[in-house]
Amino acid sequence: MLKAAIFDAYGTLLDVNSATRRLVQSDRYPKLAAHEAQLSAIWRTKQLHYSWLRALMGAYVPFWQCTSDALDYALADTGLDGDSALRDDLLALYRKIDAYDDAKRLLQDSTDVPTAILSNGNHDMLRDATHSAGIDSYLDKILSVEDVGIFKPSRDVYQLGCDAFGVKPDEVLFFSSNGWDIAGARHFGYRTIWVNRTGQTQEVLGDGPHHIVSDLDEASQLARDFLKM
Numbered sequence: 001m002l003k004a005a006i007f008d009a010y011g012t013l014l015d016v017n018s019a020t021r022r023l024v025q026s027d028r029y030p031k032l033a034a035h036e037a038q039l040s041a042i043w044r045t046k047q048l049h050y051s052w053l054r055a056l057m058g059a060y061v062p063f064w065q066c067t068s069d070a071l072d073y074a075l076a077d078t079g080l081d082g083d084s085a086l087r088d089d090l091l092a093l094y095r096k097i098d099a100y101d102d103a104k105r106l107l108q109d110s111t112d113v114p115t116a117i118l119s120n121g122n123h124d125m126l127r128d129a130t131h132s133a134g135i136d137s138y139l140d141k142i143l144s145v146e147d148v149g150i151f152k153p154s155r156d157v158y159q160l161g162c163d164a165f166g167v168k169p170d171e172v173l174f175f176s177s178n179g180w181d182i183a184g185a186r187h188f189g190y191r192t193i194w195v196n197r198t199g200q201t202q203e204v205l206g207d208g209p210h211h212i213v214s215d216l217d218e219a220s221q222l223a224r225d226f227l228k229m
Contacts (some may be wrong), residue, residue, distance in 0.1 A: 001171065002113065002171055002172070002173050002191060003109050003113060003114075003165065003167045003171040003172070004113055004114050004115070004116065004161065004164075004165045004167055004171065004172050004173070005113050005114070005115045005116075005172075005173045005175070005223065006115070006116045006117070006118045006143075006161045006172055006173070006174050006190070007103075007115070007116070007117050007118070007174075007175045007176070008117070008118065008119060008174075008176070008177065008178060008181055009117045009118075009119035009129070009130075010120070010121065011044075011125060011176075011177040011178055012038060012103070012118065012133060012175055012176050012177040012178070012195055012216075013099055013100065013103040013107075013117065013133075014097050014098070014099055014100070014103075014129055014130075014133060015097055015098045015099070015100055016040070016097065017040045017044075017088055018093075018097045018098040019040075019093035019094045019097055019120070020032070020036045020039055020040040020043075020090065021036065021040075022093055023086075023089055023090060023093060028192070029083070029086050029089075030090070031080065032080065033187075033197045035078045035079075035080060035101070035225055038078055039074050039075070039078050039080065039166060042070075042074040042077055042078065043070050043071050043073075043074040044070075045057050046069075046070035046073045046074060047063075047066050047067050047070035048178075048223035049070075050066040050069055050070055051063065051066050051120055051151040051152075051157065052091070052151065054151065055150050055151045055154060056068065058149070059219075060149045060150055061175070062122040062125075062146060063119075063120045063121045063122050063125065063145070063146075063151070064122055064124075064125050066120075067091070067094060067123050067125075068091060071087060071090060071091065071094075072087070075087060078159055085096035087155065087226075094125075094203065095125055095128040095132070095169075096128060096129065096132035096133075097129055097132075097133070098133055098213065098216075099130075099134065099135050100216065102215045102216035102217045103135060103216055104134070104135060104138075105216070105217065105220070106137060106142055106188075106216040106217070106219065106220050106223070107135055107138035107139070109220060109224075110223065112224075113173075114140040114141070114165055115138065115139050115140050115141075115152075116139060116140055116141035116142065116143050116161065116164060116165070117130065117139055117141075117142045117143060118143045118149050118157065118158070118160060118161050118174075119142075119143070119144060119145070120144075120145050120152055121144060121145075122144055122145075122146040123142070123144045123146055126142050126144060127142065130142065133215075141164050141165075143160045143161060145157050145160075147160060148160065152181055152184055153180060153181060153183065153184025153185070153187075154184075155187075155188050157184075158174075158184065158185055158189075158190060159190040161174070168189070169187075169188055169189025169190050170189050170191060170192065172190045172224060173190070173191045173192075173193065174190040174191065174192050174193070175192075175195055175219060175223075176194065176195065176217070177194075177195040177196065177197050177198075179194060179196070179200055179201075179202060179203040179209075181207035182194045182203075182208075182209045183203045183206065183208075186206070186207050186208070186209060186210070187205075187206060187207070191207065191210055192209045192210050192211070193212075193219050193222060193223070194209035194211070194212045194213070195209045195213055195214075195215060195216055195219060196212050196213070196214060197214065197215060199214075226227075
C-alpha cells in the first residue's frame with residue numbers, strides 16, 4: 001500500500017526557466033532576450049553537473065552555491081558575463097521561481113496521503129521558492145539533501161523520504177521530471193512516475209519508471225489509482 005507522495009522540486013513542481021523568462025519580460029536587459037533559451041539551458045545543465053561532480057568529489061556545498069556557480073558559467077558561455085546587476089537579478093528571481101499550474105492542481109488534489117518535496121535544494125532556497133510559488137501550504141514536509149550532505153541520486157537522499165514518514169521504499173510514490181532522478185529513485189525502491197515535460201529520451205540505467213506522463217495533470221488520475229492500491 002502506498003503511504004506517501006513525494007515530489008522533486010526543480011523542473012517538476014517549479015519551473016526552472018521562469019527566472020530568465022521573467023527578466024526578459026521586464027525588458028531591463030535587452031541583450032538577454034537573444035540568449036534567454038540558451039542561457040537557461042546551460043544554467044540548468046551546469047547546475048546538475050556541478051551537483052554530480054561535487055558528490056563524486058566528496059566536496060558538498062549547498063545547492064545554492066552550485067546554482068550560483070552554474071550561472072557564472074552560463075553567463076560567460078553566452079557572453080553575458082561582466083554585468084553584476086544581471087547576475088544579481090537572475091539569482092534573486094531564481095529564489096522566487098514560478099510553480100507550474102499543473103503542480104498546484106495536483107498538490108491541491110493530493111489530500112489522501114502525506115506529501116513532501118525531496119530536493120537537491122537547500123532548505124532556505126526551497127522555503128523561499130515554495131512560499132513565493134504558493135505551494136508551501138500543500139506540503140507536509142520539505143526534505144533537503146542538506147541534511148545528509150550529498151546530492152541525488154545517492155541512496156542516502158531517497159532514504160530521507162522513508163525516514164520522514166516511517167515508511168518502506170515501495171510505500172512511496174515519487175514524481176520527478178528528471179529521468180536520472182527517476183532512475184535513482186526506482187533503484188532505491190520507490191514507485192515512480194516520470195513527468196517527462198520535454199519529451200526526453202529515457203535513461204538507460206536499469207529498470208525504467210513505473211509510469212511516464214507528459215505533465216502532472218496526466219499524472220493526477222494515475223496518482224489516485226496508485227494511492228488506492
